[in-house]
Amino acid sequence: MNFLIRLLVTALAAMLSAYVLPGVTIKDFTTALILALVLAILNLLVKPILIILTLPATILTLGLFLLVINAVIILLASNLVKGFKVDGFFWALIFSLVLTVVSGIMHSIAGGDND
Structure with missing residues (x-):
């Protein structure tokens, strides 16, 4: 049940973020739900591999390279x-930051547990 709530919150946050950012477009809420599911799968499978492969760069930049990895996941x-649709790397980076902040705020409002 918590996973479904997280998907819905992420989809709503993605819609709101795309509305605010001119370089990002989401067609409808169904697309946002599919996007939330794809992002969950990519964060589960691809992101750990990218983190391990780019560990020296992440350590050298004191963790700031993780923002680049998030933008690559969005692209x-x-x-x-x-x-x-995302218009480029810059918009993917901004979208990932805004999506993280908005979904965190929405999840805390929704009363999700801290797991």
């Missing part, structure tokens, strides 16, 4: 999900 998701 990969934009290639996989029809109806979700």
